[in-house]
Amino acid sequence: MRCQLCGEVAVISMPQHRLKLCEEHFPAWVERRVARTIESFRMFSPDDRLLVAVSGGKDSLALWEILLRLGYQADGVYIHLGIDHEGYSDRSQSYAEAYAETHPEATLHVVNVRERYGRSVPELALEGGRKTCSRCGMIKRYLMNRMAREGDYAAIVTGHNLDDEAAQLLQNNLYWLRGYLQRQAPVLPQTHPGLARKAKPLCLVAERESAAYTLVRGIEYIQQECPHSVGATSIFHKHILNDLERRSPGTKLQFYQGFIRAREDGFLAGTDETPPLEECAQCGQPTSANALCAFCRMLETEEP
Amino acid sequence: MDNNHEATLKYHEQEWQIKSGMTIRHAIEKVGLDPQSVLAIRGKKLINHQTLIEPEDEILLVNVVSGG
């Protein structure tokens, strides 16, 4: 199997793009694709300071690498969740740090939930009687936004890839989660001065392309999965979409891009159910709740 | 038994001895994995699924489907 651009041995075949590329042309292709995605969705400009949500996994490190190579000003934030099973949080932090050490042009901020708030994310979830992942999601969103606000970043960028987005879209469609459909977008503009813009520059890069990119670029990432993700519905949905993809290459891309186009054409207009935002009395972050935001309420009611 | 034509395929904690001469893709399917969900690495280099497995190859499979 040969690269279609130079005839060298191809490292990857992408039937959905009818493309086979070598270890030199493949990463360059991914970088160009991301650059075009950023521009076409007007995600941010080279003047913007970006905050990359870094988990130590393949997607966030690939994203960070691509942004830096494209010349963006991109710092990272790693949130240590206190997941101790097989040293998951410590290990993923060390991958994020190892990457940052070799990129002195960028800064990695580390927020350790247990050190700052006295208990880990799984402990906070247990105390509040909530599912770990739902608590975790809320905590990560809160802390990232806070970091963006304090550090005066123009946007938070996350490593959500095409498979993540397609699986999310499938889930949102299966249950017709209108609010979620409304808010599922490659870029979410700032809706309040205290809420950072959010962008997903990898939204048109398939998960296997993102993994292949980190491998070809020699970026070390944590391959271990978060223990709480075992049996996640999103994984099941990804496998279903991969089945469809095998039968008909390009399905995932079509599914997601069709949705984005419909969204841009106003197909989802009028379904926005987001309530008006107030400032949290405790921390000042915008919230739709009365008085305290979900994060401050959690800390208030769940004292150690 | 002559093992010289065998190669090793590794995935997480699992390990299989496979015959050389078949494609990576075939080997992945043979051990019951989905080729869409894994990438293959030989000697730290990414190799495509059409690559023919050589005797004594040690091939590492990397999962690409993550959740959460």
Ligand code: SF4
């Ligand atoms: S799988 Fe759940 S607990 Fe683990 S990082 Fe993701 S959201 Fe958090």
Ligand SMILES: [Zn+2]
């Ligand atoms: Zn090439």
Ligand SMILES: [Zn+2]
């Ligand atoms: Zn608050």
